[in-house]
Amino acid sequence: MSGETSSRPGFYGYPESREGPETGYTSTPGKNPVVRGLPLALIGSAATSLNLVSSILWTNAGFSSLRKIKELDNYYPRYDPTVIPLSQSQLADQTATTDFSSSPGEATSTTVHHTAAYYVAAYKAGGLTPTKVAQTLLDNIESNAQHRVAFLQILREKVLAAAELSTSRYKNSRPLSPLDGVPVAVKDEVDLAGYSRCLGSPLTFPASVQATSWCVQKWEAAGALVLGKLNMHELGLDTTNNNPTKGTPLNPYNSNYYTGGSSGGSAYAVSAGLVPLALGADGGGSIRIPSAYCGIYGLKPSHGRISGSPTVGLAPSTGVFGPMACSMADLELSYRIMATPDPSDPASSLFAAPTETPHPSAKVLGIFRPWFDVADAPIRSACYSALSHFQSIGYSVVDISLPYLAEGQLAHAMTILAEISSAIPPSSFSSLTPSNKILLSVGRQTPATDLLQAQKLRNLLMQHLVFLFQKHPGMLIVSPTTPNAGWHISGGKGDLKHGVSDANMSVRSMTYVWLANFTGCPAISVPVGMTEAKEGDGKIPVGMMAMSEWGNEESLLKWGRKNEEWAWKKGEEKVNKAGGWTDVDEWFNK
Numbered sequence: 001m002s003g004e005t006s007s008r009p010g011f012y013g014y015p016e017s018r019e020g021p022e023t024g025y026t027s028t029p030g031k032n033p034v035v036r037g038l039p040l041a042l043i044g045s046a047a048t049s050l051n052l053v054s055s056i057l058w059t060n061a062g063f064s065s066l067r068k069i070k071e072l073d074n075y076y077p078r079y080d081p082t083v084i085p086l087s088q089s090q091l092a093d094q095t096a097t098t099d100f101s102s103s104p105g106e107a108t109s110t111t112v113h114h115t116a117a118y119y120v121a122a123y124k125a126g127g128l129t130p131t132k133v134a135q136t137l138l139d140n141i142e143s144n145a146q147h148r149v150a151f152l153q154i155l156r157e158k159v160l161a162a163a164e165l166s167t168s169r170y171k172n173s174r175p176l177s178p179l180d181g182v183p184v185a186v187k188d189e190v191d192l193a194g195y196s197r198c199l200g201s202p203l204t205f206p207a208s209v210q211a212t213s214w215c216v217q218k219w220e221a222a223g224a225l226v227l228g229k230l231n232m233h234e235l236g237l238d239t240t241n242n243n244p245t246k247g248t249p250l251n252p253y254n255s256n257y258y259t260g261g262s263s264g265g266s267a268y269a270v271s272a273g274l275v276p277l278a279l280g281a282d283g284g285g286s287i288r289i290p291s292a293y294c295g296i297y298g299l300k301p302s303h304g305r306i307s308g309s310p311t312v313g314l315a316p317s318t319g320v321f322g323p324m325a326c327s328m329a330d331l332e333l334s335y336r337i338m339a340t341p342d343p344s345d346p347a348s349s350l351f352a353a354p355t356e357t358p359h360p361s362a363k364v365l366g367i368f369r370p371w372f373d374v375a376d377a378p379i380r381s382a383c384y385s386a387l388s389h390f391q392s393i394g395y396s397v398v399d400i401s402l403p404y405l406a407e408g409q410l411a412h413a414m415t416i417l418a419e420i421s422s423a424i425p426p427s428s429f430s431s432l433t434p435s436n437k438i439l440l441s442v443g444r445q446t447p448a449t450d451l452l453q454a455q456k457l458r459n460l461l462m463q464h465l466v467f468l469f470q471k472h473p474g475m476l477i478v479s480p481t482t483p484n485a486g487w488h489i490s491g492g493k494g495d496l497k498h499g500v501s502d503a504n505m506s507v508r509s510m511t512y513v514w515l516a517n518f519t520g521c522p523a524i525s526v527p528v529g530m531t532e533a534k535e536g537d538g539k540i541p542v543g544m545m546a547m548s549e550w551g552n553e554e555s556l557l558k559w560g561r562k563n564e565e566w567a568w569k570k571g572e573e574k575v576n577k578a579g580g581w582t583d584v585d586e587w588f589n590k
Contacts, residue, residue, distance in 0.1 A: 012084040012350055020403035020464035021071055025370040030504030036491050040501055044434025047441040054441035061442065063414045066407060066453040077455030078462060080317055081520025082304035083550035084350045112568065112577050113326035114584055115276045116182040116333055123170045123181050128588055130181035134163035134225055136587045137183055141274065149247035150268040152188050153195050154228035166223050178333055180223025186279040187266050188229045190216050191311045200232040200246050202431045207310060214307040215321050215338040216279065222337050230265030230278060235420060237436050239289045239509045240487055244433055244499045251294060251486065252580030254538035258487040260290030266324050267294040273582040277330045283319035283416055285513025288525035291324055292481035292543025295527045295575055297331045297560060298324045302550050303520030304347030306339050314420045318517040328564045332557050354553060361555040362474025365390060366400040374511065375483035382529030382542040383480050389566050400468055408461055411454035412518040417443030418451055435501045462519045469549040476559055479512040481525040481543030488534045516547050523547040524556040526563045527575040538579045
C-alpha cells in the first residue's frame with residue numbers, strides 16, 4: 001500500500017510521488033431542484049427531525065460512490081494536508097519581513113483603488129490622520145444601509161482608540177509598518193478581543209480564552225485599524241453569502257448578484273472601496289469565489305501556514321485564513337504580516353516567515369483542458385486571453401492530467417460537511433436557516449467507512465500532485481476560479497428574505513476551488529475580465545486561479561503581479577472598479 005508521507009529532505013509531511021490513473025473528466029449537470037420559500041422550510045424541518053430524510057439526501061448526493069473506486073484500496077487515508085518546507089535558511093528566519101518590495105507601477109490597480117500606500121502617503125504628508133479616517137469611515141458605514149449590512153459588529157470606541165495611537169505615531173514620525181493606520185476589517189470566523197463571534201448565525205461561539213486570533217494580532221501589531229467584524233454566509237456553508245438572518249451584502253458591481261461566499265462581507269468591503277484589504281477564510285473557495293465575483297485579489301495560503309490561534313475552526317482539515325485585497329501590493333503586504341509564524345501553533349511555527357525570493361521562479365503553467373473547458377464561454381474567453389498574455393511574456397503552458405476530480409469534489413464536500421456538522425450540536429440546528437438544517441443533518445449521516453474513503457482519495461490526489469510538481473518544477477496549475485460569471489439572485493428579494501437552496505449551482509461554483517482546500521496547496525484568484533450580466537447595470541468580473549506546490553506562495557504572488565500589470569493596463573483595462581465603489585477620498589475632504 002502507498003504510505004501517507006515520504007521523507008523528502010527539506011519538507012515536513014511531503015507525500016510520496018505517485019502518478020494517479022488516467023480517469024478523464026466529465027462534468028455531469030446536477031438534477032437537484034432549486035428550493036425556496038415554504039418547501040425549503042419544510043424540507044429543512046424534515047431533515048432535522050426525520051433521520052430517514054437526511055439519510056436519503058446523503059445517498060442522493062452521491063457520497064457512497066467513493067466505495068466503488070477500487071484504486072483506493074492501495075492508499076492509506078490522509079487526514080491532514082499540511083506540507084511544510086523546512087530548509088535551514090528558512091528555519092533561521094522566523095520573523096516577518098518589513099521590507100515590502102512589491103510596488104506596483106502606474107499601470108496597475110493602484111491607480112484605481114485607494115490602497116494601503118494611499119493612506120500612508122496621506123498620513124506622512126500631514127493632510128490626513130488615522131483618527132480622521134476612522135471617524136469618517138465609521139460615520140459613513142453606520143449611516144449607509146448597503147455598507148452597514150457588510151458589517152456584523154463595530155466597536156466604535158475601540159477603533160477610535162487605536163486610531164488615536166496611530167495618529168500619535170505619525171505625528172512623531174514613528175509609524176510601525178506600511179500597514180500603520182490603514183483601515184481593515186475581518187471576517188467573523190476569527191476571534192477579536194471585545195467582540196462576539198457568531199459565524200454569521202444566530203448562535204454564539206465564545207472563545208475559551210478572550211484573545212484576538214494570531215493572524216489579526218499581527219495586523220494590529222503592525223498598526224492596522226480593524227474597523228469591525230464582517231458578514232459571512234451562515235457557518236460558511238455555501239458560496240453566495242445569502243444570509244436571511246444577518247442580511248445579505250450585494251455585489252458592488254451589480255446589485256442583482258451575490259458577492260459570493262462565504263467571505264462575502266470581506267469581498268464587499270474591499271470591492272466597494274471601504275477598506276483596501278480584509279481578512280477572509282477559505283474551506284471550499286470562500287476567499288477565492290467572492291474575490292472572483294467582486295473583482296478583487298484573494299489568496300488561500302498553504303494549509304497550516306497562517307495561525308488563527310486561539311480560534312478553533314469548524315473545518316480543521318480544509319479551512320485556512322487568508323487576505324483579500326484591492327491590489328496585489330496590498331495582498332502581499334497583508335499576507336506577509338499575518339503569516340508571521342506562531343510559536344504556539346504546531347504547524348505555523350514550522351513555516352518560515354514569508355519573504356520575497358530573490359531568484360527567478362519557474363514560468364510553467366499547467367492546464368487540464370477537459371476540466372478547464374467546462375467553464376461558460378465568457379469565462380473561457382477571458383481566461384484563455386490571460387493565458388495568451390502569460391505566454392507572450394515567457395510563461396510556457398503544459399498539458400497535465402488530474403485523476404478523479406468529480407469524485408474528489410464529492411470527497412471534499414463529504415469531509416467539510418462531516419467536520420462542520422460534528423462541531424454544531426443538533427440541539428442548535430433549529431436556530432439555523434433551512435438550507436443549513438439540511439446540510440448539517442446530511443453531514444451527520446456520514447459513516448466512518450465513507451469518510452475514510454474520502455481521506456484515501458485525498459492521499460491519492462496529493463501524491464499525484466507531487467508527481468506533477470516533480471515532473472514540472474515550479475509549475476502553477478491554472479484554471480478559472482469559477483466556471484460561472486457571478487451568481488445571479490434569481491429569486492429576487494424573496495430569496496434574500498427567506499433563503500434559497502440551489503445545490504447544483506453551489507457544486508458548480510466550486511468546480512475548481514475545492515482541490516486546493518482538500519490537498520492543502522496554496523492558490524490565488526485574480527481578476528482577468530468582465531462579462532455581461534443577466535440583469536441590471538454593471539458587468540460581472542471574471543476570476544482566474546493558480547495553484548502552486550505547498551509553501552510556494554511566492555510564485556503565486558509574482559504571477560498575480562504580472563496579471564495585475566496586464567489586467568489594469570492604462571487604456572486597455574480588462575477589469576474596472578465596481579460601479580458601487582466609493583471614493584472615500586471625497587468623504588475625507590468634506
